Amino acid sequence: MNTNNTSKTMGNLEAERSVLALWLTGQEMNEKPPSPKLFWNPAHKEIAMAITAMSGNSGISTMSVHDWIQRNVPNPACNITAVGDLASATLSFATYTTDLALLNELSARREVLGVTEAISSRALSEESIRDLICWGAQIFEEIGNSIQGKSAKGGDIVSAAELQGVDTLRENPDEIFKARYLCRGSALLLISNTGQGKSTLIYQGAFSWALGLEAFGLSPAGPLTTLIIQAENDQDELAEMIQGATVGEFASQLTTGQMQEAGSRVLFRTETSAVGPEFFRRVRKTLATLQKGGTRIDLLVIDPVLSYLGGDPSKADVVSPWLRQGLQQVMEEYNLATILIAHTAKPQIKRSGGFGSPVDDYYAALGSVEWVNYARASLLLKPMGGGMFELKAGKRGARLKWRDREGRPAYVKRIAHANDGGMYWRIPSDEEFEVAVSSTTGRRRVPSIDEFMKIFVQTYEGTDGKASTLSADQMKAEFIENGWKKDSYASIRDRAESLGYIKQVPGYGGSTKRYAVKAVADRITKEQDERSKQEAEERKALKQKRLRGICNED
Secondary structure, eight states: OOHHHHHHHHOOHHHHHHHHHHHHTTOOSOSSOOOGGGOOSHHHHHHHHHHHHHTTSSOOOHHHHHHHHHHHSSSOSOOHHHHHHHHTSOOOGGGHHHHHHHHHHHHHHHHHHHHHHHHHHHHTSSSOHHHHHHHHHHHHHHHHHHHTTTSSOOOOOOOHHHHHTOOTTSOOTTEEETTTTEETTOEEEEEEETTSSHHHHHHHHHHHHTTTOOBTTBOBSSOOOEEEEESSOOHHHHHHHHHHHTTSTTTTTOOHHHHHHHHHTEEEEEOOSOOHHHHHHHHHHHHHHHHHTTOOOSEEEEESGGGGTOSOTTOHHHHHIIIIIIIHHHHHHHTOEEEEEEEEOOOEEOTTSSEEOGGGSGGGSSSOTHHHHHOSEEEEEEEEETTEEEEEEOTTGGGGOOBOTTSOBOSEEEEEEOSSSOSOEEOOOHHHHHHHHHHHHOOOBOOOHHHHGGGGTTOBTTTSGGGGOEEHHHHHHHHHHTTBOGGGHHHHHHHHHHTTSEEEEEOGGGOEEEEEOHHHHHHHHHHHHHHHHHHHHHHHHHHHHHHHHHHHHO
């Protein structure tokens, strides 16, 4: 037998040292230590036995491992020098998962070699060949089962024929947000400039999601329990955001009981000193403690993600292990999904007016394509001016099935900061949004169809016939006078005609005039009145709720 090949089959000393070093220095990746049988080197096997025996205790050290071996292993192969060498070895968090997978494979190979030798020996005996084959098949199956799921995760090979038979509309127990926008074991990346209110947005949304209610266009598959691990806000700031969430958008219609239920399902932990492997060790400890107490987390929020990276976010060799090994293992072990909140540079004013920043390009936002490549879905919170923002759905955005006011597919939600001094987000009307943005940036805006119809308020069908119609010049003049973008006139007019909102009649000298269909104009007027009434009632309810909160504090 070739000696070099045999050595490679038996073990890999570098991988063994890498795995054990992380445990001896308190930087382990898993709560459960690796099995001693994975180690070929006798001294390494003894160290693994000691770590396994002491894993329930705090403070695994070079001396405690050595002392355990001396007490429990007859004629040990390991000495204090061997343990000390491991403790001082160069740590390799990035290769931990692949090293552990390699040790699992080599352990299985050693078992296969042992079974093969046993089969060779027993084949020379008078034992029934059928019994021998059955015994060998059973042993090999057990070896395969023993390594199932322990190596680096990879997908099974699936044929196109099998995929054709999959019911994609079936109820999916792994759904976090509907239509499989976000599932357990996957991450959503939320990107924006510093100080825009990303944390408040997610904290406020978590209150609605805790009751299984939609917020900001994200519809949970059921009530969600959320753990938020954050680094930037002190307790008073957290309290301000949570109190704002209780009076903000989506919360005004909730009862006191519902608010208490939602509050009990949104949990916080402040973590300011851990990065890399140590961060994930603490996350695991927190999740395990909650699970032991009967609380299972559905959604983990990491805010902001760069506080816990411990390296350059533009470097793939830093980002990939953190995401694909550290975070991915946590999500799979605890069957949850993650929202990663990420900061980028502050917005810069463009020379032409308006706001611009690196987040205009998802791939440039954090310096490495790996962030967006890894995330199942991505959202961009973009400032538009005047306290108005666009929440843009990037990756997987079509699954959200957002629609604009006219029922067309959309990838943007318009949201705004509170306008009463509170710390929460709200949904502005289209008109409020456009007016605020245009007044801040100086840009003329594109009106909605309903806004455009206002210029026909006195030209109802059948009222005065041709005398109540508007000529092309009159329509354009009204359009520009309203502060709307001139070059959008034709497309808005044609859109209104295609919807049947306005109609043409012949004018004088071969010209064309237009008038509004009365039923459409009446509907728009009625809807506008109803919206104004609803907004007034919501403002009144919010004001009363805030006053009750002040009285309770007194």
